Amino acid sequence: MHRTFVRCRRLFTGLEDAARADQTLVVEDGLFTHVGPTAAAPTPVEGDRMLDAGDNLVLPGLVDAHTHIVFGNARGEEDIDFWGTPEFRALRGLFFAQRVLAAGYTSIVVPGDAGNCSISVRDAINAGLFTGPRIAASSNVIANRHSLNDWFPEHVGTPDYVTGRLCTTPTAQIEEVRRQAKAGVDVIKIAMDGAHFREDGTHIAAFTQEEIGAMVAEAHRLGKKVVTHAYGKEAVLYAARAGVDVINHAFFADDECIDAMLKSGSHVSPTLTFLRNNVEFGQGHEPTAGSGYQAMQRRVIEVAKRTLTRMRQAGVPFMTGSDSGFAVTPYGEWHAREIEILVDWLGFTPAQALRAATSVSARAMPRGGTLGAIDPGRRADFIFVAGDPLADVGVLQRPGSVTAVHIGGVPVAVEARRYDPYKVTHLSSLKWTDVYTRDRAIELGLWQTGAP
Ligand SMILES: [Zn+2]
Numbered sequence: 001m002h003r004t005f006v007r008c009r010r011l012f013t014g015l016e017d018a019a020r021a022d023q024t025l026v027v028e029d030g031l032f033t034h035v036g037p038t039a040a041a042p043t044p045v046e047g048d049r050m051l052d053a054g055d056n057l058v059l060p061g062l063v064d065a066h067t068h069i070v071f072g073n074a075r076g077e078e079d080i081d082f083w084g085t086p087e088f089r090a091l092r093g094l095f096f097a098q099r100v101l102a103a104g105y106t107s108i109v110v111p112g113d114a115g116n117c118s119i120s121v122r123d124a125i126n127a128g129l130f131t132g133p134r135i136a137a138s139s140n141v142i143a144n145r146h147s148l149n150d151w152f153p154e155h156v157g158t159p160d161y162v163t164g165r166l167c168t169t170p171t172a173q174i175e176e177v178r179r180q181a182k183a184g185v186d187v188i189k190i191a192m193d194g195a196h197f198r199e200d201g202t203h204i205a206a207f208t209q210e211e212i213g214a215m216v217a218e219a220h221r222l223g224k225k226v227v228t229h230a231y232g233k234e235a236v237l238y239a240a241r242a243g244v245d246v247i248n249h250a251f252f253a254d255d256e257c258i259d260a261m262l263k264s265g266s267h268v269s270p271t272l273t274f275l276r277n278n279v280e281f282g283q284g285h286e287p288t289a290g291s292g293y294q295a296m297q298r299r300v301i302e303v304a305k306r307t308l309t310r311m312r313q314a315g316v317p318f319m320t321g322s323d324s325g326f327a328v329t330p331y332g333e334w335h336a337r338e339i340e341i342l343v344d345w346l347g348f349t350p351a352q353a354l355r356a357a358t359s360v361s362a363r364a365m366p367r368g369g370t371l372g373a374i375d376p377g378r379r380a381d382f383i384f385v386a387g388d389p390l391a392d393v394g395v396l397q398r399p400g401s402v403t404a405v406h407i408g409g410v411p412v413a414v415e416a417r418r419y420d421p422y423k424v425t426h427l428s429s430l431k432w433t434d435v436y437t438r439d440r441a442i443e444l445g446l447w448q449t450g451a452p
Pocket of ligand 1: 068
């Protein structure tokens with residue numbers, strides 16, 4: 001078996017804060033077998049492959065702890081759930097997973113997707129049929145009345161092909177955990193709150209402490225990790241007490257929640273990229289501007305900055321996720337923005353944020369301890385980055401800054417294929433975003449007859 005020697009002028013292992021100078025990595029059979037100073041490296045023999053990273057910084061492959069690979073850059077929940085067959089969504093998901101890989105993300109955690117789509121994409125990649133990132137697959141988001149993913153009116157419910165799975169009794173909840181475990185998920189996603197509020201505006205959890213406790217215990221018994229959507233204090237507290245592995249968002253958590261998270265070892269994945277992109281990119285003509293959604297998100301961000309800074313100071317471990325798969329977070333584009341948010345908004349140093357995006361986020365992957373770091377015995381997923389993200393993490397978002405991606409020691413080439421979004425993503429029957437009353441037509445200068 002031939003080895004690959006990688007000469008690194010500068011190396012960030014994902015386990016330490018400082019970059020190391022003049023290191024050599026040896027990769028054998030998909031694993032790092034040696035990491036150390038070039039002066040003390042093993043001697044290459046005939047047939048070994050030599051790779052020089054040049055001026056690039058060498059980093060572990062990045063991990064996105066929150067990417068929905070079958071959402072298809074959706075413009076709304078109907079895009080996600082109604083348009084496109086499950087089979088088409090899986091094929092499209094594979095294509096988009098490759099775009100994520102090309103951005104330097106060698107591992108993706110999928111916190112909820114329809115049916116067996118992400119499981120199938122993962123299996124096709126793992127079988128060697130296609131190039132792609134490592135995927136922690138999931139199935140439907142376990143939802144309850146009032147939680148995220150129970151979007152549609154009661155008469156629609158959650159048919160099989162949608163992302164949510166309404167489970168309104170403890171028996172149904174446990175059965176869904178078992179169904180997903182048998183289907184082969186890596187993670188179970190539970191929507192702990194969403195759209196139900198008290199008069200004072202605080203979120204009401206969609207499951208009781210007993211319900212989430214029983215689901216998490218069963219998922220863990222079956223060897224599956226659990227991730228939750230949880231904005232409100234109550235949802236975060238219940239999730240932490242139940243031992244949920246990754247709590248997404250947690251924007252309205254308080255000190256009691258933080259204590260419970262520290263006790264249970266729960267991680268937080270803020271996934272603020274989605275909100276930041278909404279408020280910074282969503283233009284005036286978007287429905288989100290008129291409905292007050294953007295204004296609400298702006299307020300949530302201000303609370304989140306304070307909550308999550310306290311969480312960092314208390315020692316809760318952070319993961320990085322982008323919520324890619326929406327029109328405002330398209331695949332392959334903004335994944336590294338979450339790293340920048342940890343630095344800009346939550347007081348992380350660049351090195352701490354990069355550790356969150358590598359060795360810490362890898363913990364949400366199956367056999368996560370074998371990923372996320374450049375260290376002997378771990379899988380040889382690594383990238384070359386032009387520029388110095390340890391000084392400015394923003395360079396990771398610059399087009400072309402990721403100059404090479406290796407997964408299991410194998411260089412990855414993803415063709416930059418153009419596609420027609422109207423055939424791939426914009427499948428809905430939406431035809432107008434405005435209502436053309438006579439008043440509106442006059443206002444727009446489109447019609448004069450009858451003007452007063
Ligand atoms: Zn999400």
